[in-house]
Amino acid sequence: MATKSTATSAGSSRGSKRPLKAPAKAAAPSKKAAPSTKIFSGLPKELLLQMHDLMVKSRVLEERLIKIYRAGESYFWIGGPGEEAWGVPLGLLGKKGQGLQHDWWHLHYRCTPTLIALGMEMIDSIRLMMNKVTDPSTGGRNFSNHYCFPQWNVAPVTSPIEVQYPIACGTAHAQKRVKGGGISIVSGGDAGTAEGDFASCLIWSSRQGQELPVLITVQNNRWGISTSYHGQHGESQIADRAKAFGIRSIVVNGNDPVESYLKIQEQMDYIRKTGKPAFIESMVSRLYGHSSASGANRVEGEVDALMDFEKKLLKSGVLKEAAAKEIWAKYEAEGIAAAEQARGEGVPTAESVWDNVYVGSENADWRKF
Amino acid sequence: MANMAQAIRMALHYGESEMGVKDIFGQDVGAPLGGVFTATQGLKNAWNTPLDERGIIGVAMGIAMAGDRCVAEIQFCDYIFNTIDLLKIAGNTLWCTNGQIQLPMVVMTPVGAGIRGSVYHSHSVDSWASRLAGWKVVMPSNPLDAYGLLLSAIEDPNPVLYLKPKALMRVRGEDLIPGEPESEKDLKAMIDAPIGDRSKWKARWPELSKYQVPIGQGKITREGDRMTVVSYGRHLLLCNEVADKLREEGIAVEVIDLRSIYPYDWQMISASVRKTGRVLFVNEDTEVTNFAEHLAYRTTQELFYELMAKPRVLAGKHLPGIGLHASLEDASVPQKHEIEQQIRECLAEVP
Numbered sequence: 270m271a272t273k274s275t276a277t278s279a280g281s282s283r284g285s286k287r288p289l290k291a292p293a294k295a296a297a298p299s300k301k302a303a304p305s306t307k308i309f310s311g312l313p314k315e316l317l318l319q320m321h322d323l324m325v326k327s328r329v330l331e332e333r334l335i336k337i338y339r340a341g342e343s344y345f346w347i348g349g350p351g352e353e354a355w356g357v358p359l360g361l362l363g364k365k366g367q368g369l370q371h372d373w374w375h376l377h378y379r380c381t382p383t384l385i386a387l388g389m390e391m392i393d394s395i396r397l398m399m400n401k402v403t404d405p406s407t408g409g410r411n412f413s414n415h416y417c418f419p420q421w422n423v424a425p426v427t428s429p430i431e432v433q434y435p436i437a438c439g440t441a442h443a444q445k446r447v448k449g450g451g452i453s454i455v456s457g458g459d460a461g462t463a464e465g466d467f468a469s470c471l472i473w474s475s476r477q478g479q480e481l482p483v484l485i486t487v488q489n490n491r492w493g494i495s496t497s498y499h500g501q502h503g504e505s506q507i508a509d510r511a512k513a514f515g516i517r518s519i520v521v522n523g524n525d526p527v528e529s530y531l532k533i534q535e536q537m538d539y540i541r542k543t544g545k546p547a548f549i550e551s552m553v554s555r556l557y558g559h560s561s562a563s564g565a566n567r568v569e570g571e572v573d574a575l576m577d578f579e580k581k582l583l584k585s586g587v588l589k590e591a592a593a594k595e596i597w598a599k600y601e602a603e604g605i606a607a608a609e610q611a612r613g614e615g616v617p618t619a620e621s622v623w624d625n626v627y628v629g630s631e632n633a634d635w636r637k638f
Numbered sequence: 639m640a641n642m643a644q645a646i647r648m649a650l651h652y653g654e655s656e657m658g659v660k661d662i663f664g665q666d667v668g669a670p671l672g673g674v675f676t677a678t679q680g681l682k683n684a685w686n687t688p689l690d691e692r693g694i695i696g697v698a699m700g701i702a703m704a705g706d707r708c709v710a711e712i713q714f715c716d717y718i719f720n721t722i723d724l725l726k727i728a729g730n731t732l733w734c735t736n737g738q739i740q741l742p743m744v745v746m747t748p749v750g751a752g753i754r755g756s757v758y759h760s761h762s763v764d765s766w767a768s769r770l771a772g773w774k775v776v777m778p779s780n781p782l783d784a785y786g787l788l789l790s791a792i793e794d795p796n797p798v799l800y801l802k803p804k805a806l807m808r809v810r811g812e813d814l815i816p817g818e819p820e821s822e823k824d825l826k827a828m829i830d831a832p833i834g835d836r837s838k839w840k841a842r843w844p845e846l847s848k849y850q851v852p853i854g855q856g857k858i859t860r861e862g863d864r865m866t867v868v869s870y871g872r873h874l875l876l877c878n879e880v881a882d883k884l885r886e887e888g889i890a891v892e893v894i895d896l897r898s899i900y901p902y903d904w905q906m907i908s909a910s911v912r913k914t915g916r917v918l919f920v921n922e923d924t925e926v927t928n929f930a931e932h933l934a935y936r937t938t939q940e941l942f943y944e945l946m947a948k949p950r951v952l953a954g955k956h957l958p959g960i961g962l963h964a965s966l967e968d969a970s971v972p973q974k975h976e977i978e979q980q981i982r983e984c985l986a987e988v989p
């Protein structure tokens with residue numbers, strides 16, 4: 270286990286290719302590294318720094334998106350500041366790539382941290398935010414955070430809440446029949462679990478003898494726009510619902526990247542080994558409210574997982590003050606430059622509305638049949 | 639001659655053995671029943687789903703997204719309505735991703751009245767479906783077309799809604815499906831599941847070959863120069879019958895089996911209307927905001943000066959349901975005598 274500060278990942282803007290395995294037990298730490306291994310459950314320093322780096326990148330990006338909205342350069346913002354401590358480890362742990370051997374991602378509109386961990390460049394999120402023709406996810410057709418990256422099996426994020434849950438069962442079904450197939454990972458909010466599609470996922474993934482390799486996750490920020498958790502839920506934890514289907518189910522503190530990493534890893538290992546579903550309810554923060562429709566202002570009283578993590582890293586000596594500053598500054602500059610570049614890029618043309626209604630842009634306009 | 643249920647079954651067999659269809663699924667689609675209309679009996683990749691229509695469509699989307707071919711069934715189109723936003727998403731996925739994610743999936747569902755199915759086994763969905771941009775929508779009127787359209791639907795890289803006129807599932811056609819044995823008895827012995835214990839039964843499939851009806855291509859089923867009648871599915875047969883009757887009186891009515899609702903064969907319609915100057919559109923979905931209204935609208939827009947009479951639409955009544963009693967059902971969806979009356983009225987119109 271690396272005990273010396275390598276600080277390499279602080280400068281890396283890309284997600285790792287292979288997830289670093291957390292040791293089963295914390296290895297006997299050297300004197301120097303003692304604080305970090307204890308506080309951080311034995312996760313390698315390199316990984317801690319990598320997670321911090323990606324969390325900062327994601328946060329800076331989301332705050333840049335909000336600024337773009339405020340500047341009137343975009344119509345709408347929705348995103349995931351506050352979910353970095355959950356989303357970054359999730360992205361790092363996935364088997365990244367295209368095709369059935371790799372994991373499929375069925376995400377919702379708060380998953381920038383996961384995309385950053387997968388290796389998305391800031392500018393591609395900004396292009397989406399600014400509805401540029403260069404936006405690789407939608408070509409300027411959809412809202413911020415509505416990502417689609419086929420090269421990493423990232424299914425298109427759609428606005429209707431919860432529909433991704435049964436779709437995830439479909440990709441999992443296809444993965445299951447392939448030897449060495451990946452798993453399907455699905456995410457959504459707490460309030461959305463009231464939709465029938467959430468129940469569909471529990472039912473379809475847990476049929477006896479026909480279980481599906483799905484990691485079912487819910488990011489519980491205790492709100493659905495203005496509907497409070499207690500305004501909707503009789504169950505004390507959403508995770509309890511999965512238990513009724515015999516699904517291995519846990520609640521994690523999604524504001525703790527270390528706990529998130531270890532628990533996600535555990536659940537993923539279980540799915541990969543057994544081919545059966547697993548469930549995680551992760552408790553997260555909503556730092557800027559629901560969306561720009563509610564102002565996108567910083568909300569007081571929510572745990573800021575990134576700042577807490579950074580404090581711990583600084584206190585334990587894993588991260589140095591100067592290095593931290595450098596990381597923030599680097600991404601701040603990258604965000605500004607990316608926005609500047611995107612600003613100058615083209616927009617979709619009016620004629621292009623007919624493109625890609627059907628495969629190969631086969632004529633979709635009845636006037637031309 | 640195969641009936642439509644057997645034709646669909648053979649197409650699905652061809653699909654799973656030759657075209658890479660890995661999943662054929664829906665409620666009661668797998669063994670032992672093989673579908674409430676027996677259209678999925680004996681298929682190796684057919685399986686039963688939970689009774690969850692949204693789950694069925696969602697899973698089909700996932701399978702297609704992952705790159706596999708599948709055919710999903712909604713047991714009756716009356717129960718497809720709670721999936722409509724998933725259908726919308728399936729239709730907009732390619733567009734929303736700017737061409738990146740294809741969903742080559744087929745959803746088939748029995749439609750229409752004609753079997754005394756009462757309120758929840760008589761709905762139609764063709765007009766609703768015509769508003770699902772990104773989907774192709776087809777409906778056969780005979781077994782050979784049922785076979786050929788299904789193979790085209792399976793091959794198509796887009797989502798295709800395949801509407802099965804439920805009243806025609808036991809109706810036989812006039813043409814053999816390529817590879818089908820001459821004798822109905824032989825076919826039955828080969829591919830119909832036996833009554834009683836089926837646990838050891840296996841279908842013996844004939845050597846089928848590929849036969850496709852291109853999506854978007856209609857077919858003239860009766861030639862004529864006095865008037866054009868455009869329909870599809872169950873009502874196409876009624877239109878044919880009326881045309882045959884009128885022919886005995888020396889009135890040659892041209893009947894078009896549209897076969898595809900979207901994209902539809904406008905070239906065929908417009909060529910025919912240019913020739914006849916009169917047109918009636920017939921289907922059984924409800925009449926307000928009916929797909930035929932779009933066709934009639936287009937006819938007035940593009941062919942106004944060719945018309946000898948106003949374009950007509952004969953569709954189901956704008957009612958919340960179709961009542962069980964025969965007098966109620968018959969008053970709700972177009973009947974043969976109404977088709978005839980509409981044609982005669984249209985022919986009598988003097989510009």
Ligand SMILES: Cc1ncc(C[n+]2csc(CCOP(=O)(O)OP(=O)(O)O)c2C)c(N)n1
Nearest residue numbers: 428429430458459460461462490492493494
């Ligand atoms: C099917 C559907 N209904 C309503 C909405 C409008 N809507 C968007 S987000 C949202 C709240 C979702 O809350 P939750 O699932 O907790 O996710 P969060 O936004 O808190 O992350 C609602 C009602 C929608 N997008 N889709």
Ligand SMILES: [Mg+2]
Nearest residue numbers: 458459492493
């Ligand atoms: Mg919420």
